[in-house]
Amino acid sequence: xxxxxxxxxxxxxxxxxxxxxxxxxxxxxxxxxxxxxxxxxxxxxxxxxxxxxxxxxxxxxxxxxxxxxxxxxxxxxxxxxxxxxxxxxxxxxxxxxxxxxxxxxxxxxxxxxxxxxxxxxxxxxxxxxxxxxxxxxxxxxxxxxxxxxxxxxxxxxxxxxxxxxxxxxxxxxxxxxxxxxxxxxxxxxxxxxxxxxxxxxxxxxxxxxxxxxxxxxxxxxxxxxxxxxxxxxxxxxxxxxxxxxxxxxxxxxxxxxxxxxxxxxxxxxxxxxxxxxxxxxxxxxxxxxxxxxxxxxxxxxxxxxxxxxxxxxxxxxxxxxxxxxxxxxxxxxxxxxxxxxxxxxxxxxxxxxxxxxxxxxxxxxxxxxxxxxxxxxxxxxxxxxxxxxxxxxxxxxxxxxxxxxxxxxx
Numbered sequence: 001x002x003x004x005x006x007x008x009x010x011x012x013x014x015x016x017x018x019x020x021x022x023x024x025x026x027x028x029x030x031x032x033x034x035x036x037x038x039x040x041x042x043x044x045x046x047x048x049x050x051x052x053x054x055x056x057x058x059x060x061x062x063x064x065x066x067x068x069x070x071x072x073x074x075x076x077x078x079x080x081x082x083x084x085x086x087x088x089x090x091x092x093x094x095x096x097x098x099x100x101x102x103x104x105x106x107x108x109x110x111x112x113x114x115x116x117x118x119x120x121x122x123x124x125x126x127x128x129x130x131x132x133x134x135x136x137x138x139x140x141x142x143x144x145x146x147x148x149x150x151x152x153x154x155x156x157x158x159x160x161x162x163x164x165x166x167x168x169x170x171x172x173x174x175x176x177x178x179x180x181x182x183x184x185x186x187x188x189x190x191x192x193x194x195x196x197x198x199x200x201x202x203x204x205x206x207x208x209x210x211x212x213x214x215x216x217x218x219x220x221x222x223x224x225x226x227x228x229x230x231x232x233x234x235x236x237x238x239x240x241x242x243x244x245x246x247x248x249x250x251x252x253x254x255x256x257x258x259x260x261x262x263x264x265x266x267x268x269x270x271x272x273x274x275x276x277x278x279x280x281x282x283x284x285x286x287x288x289x290x291x292x293x294x295x296x297x298x299x300x301x302x303x304x305x306x307x308x309x310x311x312x313x314x315x316x317x318x319x320x321x322x323x324x325x326x327x328x329x330x331x332x333x334x335x336x337x338x339x340x341x342x343x344x345x346x347x348x349x350x351x352x353x354x355x356x357x358x359x360x361x362x363x364x365x366x367x368x369x370x371x372x373x374x375x376x377x378x379x380x381x382x383x384x385x386x387x388x389x390x391x392x393x394x395x396x397x398x399x400x401x402x403x404x405x406x407x408x409x410x
Contacts, residue, residue, distance in 0.1 A: 006289075006368075006387065007285065007286070007289050010289035010290065010292060010293045011289060011292060013293065013296075013298050014033065014292045014293050014295075014296035014298055015296075017296045017297055017298040017301060018030055018033060018296045018297075021296070021297055026297075029295070029296060029297065032295040032296075033292050033295045033296055035295075036288075036291035036292055036294070036295040037288050037291065037292060039291065040284075040287040040288050040290070040291040041284050041287075041288055043287065044280070044283045044284045044287045044288075045280065045284070049276060049279070049280055049283065053272075053273065053276035055116070055117055056116070056117040056120065056272040056273075056275060056276055057269045057272040057273055057276075058117075058269070058272070059117035059118060059121070059272070060117055060120075060121060060268045060269055060271050060272030060275070061264075061265035061266065061267075061268040061269035061272065062246075062247060062250050062251075062265065062268070063099070063117075063118065063121045063250075063268055064264050064265065064267055064268025064269075064271070065250045065251065065253075065254045065259070065261055065264045065265055065268065066098075066250040066253065066254075067095055068254065068257070068259050068264050069250065069253035069254040069256070069257045069259060070253065070257060071098070071249065071250055071253045073093070073095055073098060074098070077093050078101075081204050082204060082205065082207075082208035083097045083100060083101075084097075085198070085199070085202050085204050085205040085208075086142065086189070086193075086198070086205060086208075087100075087138075087139045087142060087143075088138075088198065089129065089137060089138055089139045090126075090129060090139055091129075094125075094129075095125065096122055096125040096126060096129070099118065099121050099122035099125055100122050100143065102118050102122075102246075103115055103118040103119040103121075103122050103147070104146065104151075106118055107119075107147065107151065107152065108151055108152060116373070117272065119143075119147060119374060120275055120373070120374065120377050122143065123140065123143065123374045123375075123377060123378055124271075124275070124377065124378055126139050126140045126143060126378075127140070127378040127379075127380075132382075133378075133379065134379065134380065134381045134382055135380065135381075135382040135384065136375065136380050136382065136383050136384050136386050138196045140374075140375075140380070140386070141192060141195075141196075141384060141385065141386045141389055142192045142196070143374075144370060144371065144374055144375075144386050144389070144390060145188040145189075145191070145192045145386070145389040145390055145392075145393050146185060146188055146189070146393075147365060147370055147374070148188070148330075148364065148365045148366075148367045148370050148371075148389075148390035148393050148394060149181065149184040149185040149187070149188040149364070149365065149393040149394075149396075149397065151181045151182065151184070151185045152177075152178075152181055152362060155173070155174070155177050155178075155362045158173065158177070158340075158358050158361055158362050159171055159173070159174065161337075161340070161341065161344075161358075162344070162349050162358060165341070165344045165345065165349040165354075166348075166349050166350075167349035167350055167354075168350055169350075170349075171226070172355070172408075172409075173355055173358045173359060173362075174223065175408075176355075176359055176401075176404045176405065176408045176409075177358070177359055177362045177363065177401075178216060178219075179400065179404050180359050180362070180363040180397050180400045180401040180404055181362060181363055181397060182213065182216060183396055183397060183399075183400035184363055184364055184393050184394065184396050184397030184400065185393070186209070186396070187392060187393050187395070187396025187397070187400075188389065188390075188392070188393035188396070189209070191389055191392045191393070191396075192389050195385060195389070275377050278376065278377055278379075279372070279373055279376045279377050281376070282372040282373065282375075282376030283369070283372055283373065283376070285372070286368050286369065286371075286372040287369075290331040290368065293331070294328070294331075299324065299327060299328070302327065303320065303323055303324055303327070306320060306323060307320045316406075318352055318353065318410070319353075319356055319402050319405065319406075321343065321347065321353040322343055322353045322354075322356040322357040322360055323360075324339040324342075324343070324357075325339040325340045325343060325357040325360040325361050326360040326363075326364075326394075326398045326401075329360060329361060329364050329365070329366060329394065330364060330365075330366060330367035330368055330390070330391060330394050331366070331367075331368055331369075333365075333366040333369065336360075336361055336366075337361065339357065340357045340358060340360070340361045343357040344357065344358075352405065352409050352410050355405060355408075355409045356401065356402070356405040356409070359401035359404065359405055360397075360398060360401055363394075363397030363398060363400065363401045364393065364394035364397040364398065365390075365394075367387070367390035367391055367393075367394055368387075370390065371383065371386060371387060371390065
């Protein structure tokens with residue numbers, strides 16, 4: 001129901017803004033909006049679904065091998081104590097615990113191609129535990145909120161783009177960005193935990209969060225001294241080595257357990273193909289609505305309104321110029337990337353606004369895309385407060401990025 005209101009709202013607001021633009025003399029606004037619908041419909045299928053389908057077929061097949069070989073159960077036992085407090089509805093030592101940790105690990109390492117199918121597999125398993133198949137469960141909402149918080153260990157793509165646009169030190173956003181994404185994730189845990197009445201002061205839960213913070217701190221210590229080329233080298237080799245090691249471990253575990261590895265792969269791969277077909281209409285719907293909203297000029301009006309609001313309180317409004325990236329990120333990853341690039345071109349990669357736009361780009365995830373993708377794959381229609389949780393996590397990351405940006409760069 002929430003997605004229904006949001007989806008309709010995008011079109012209604014876009015229509016009102018477009019009419020206002022026409023009265024102002026911009027008679028091409030409707031042409032831009034119509035072109036956007038066709039362009040993003042094609043983008044949803046040709047640039048997102050089709051490339052994703054092959055990866056999903058591969059990883060769903062591998063995950064099926066891992067489950068039958070007992071690898072996923074092994075991971076479940078390791079992380080079970082922590083996840084049992086964060087996801088109290090999931091039975092102890094359930095295989096989904098292993099799927100969750102694999103998805104979160106892939107996201108932290110920046111392995112988007114692997115993280116998405118792993119996340120879809122985890123969402124499918126959570127749906128099996130869900131008593132109301134058309135309504136998001138507490139566990140599914142927590143999982144989605146953590147995904148939209150966007151915790152990433154090495155934001156290599158953003159640093160590469162900073163180098164391309166002339167940044168003197170492309171890696172100078174590494175530590176600020178890691179801190180911003182950590183606060184975004186922490187915000188997601190606190191907000192959803194309060195909504196679900198989870199005992200956040202539980203020693204196991206606090207110990208797990210402190211453990212994650214320690215790992216991040218150690219990583220920051222060892223990686224912060226590397227230049228862009230060294231960091232890219234470490235990221236590329238380390239991420240791919242881990243990824244291929246997982247593939248080999250699954251296959252050899254299957255051989256060791258004497259299961260039919262090939263047939264297990266085919267069985268899981270078929271589920272990956274079915275999931276790809278299932279999510280097509282959801283992605284087309286959300287991307288078209290976002291494209292129309294942007295093409296109408298509604299985003300520009302929103303930014304101007306925020307600037308006027310903060311100027312009333314004599315607050316430093318330097319950060320407002322970077323906000324288009326923050327607002328676009330929950331709606332569209334490619335749109336946010338375009339906003340970030342445009343900001344660096346306009347103000348300079350090493351300007352405060354240029355750096356802050358990079359923090360916004362990495363401090364959150366594409367909330368509406370993730371919701372459409374994950375919930376659409378299992379047929380969830382009633383999202384409850386999942387959208388709110390995702391946006392609150394994004395907001396936590398944006399607010400943290402602003403304060404951290406002022407501390408490091410202003």
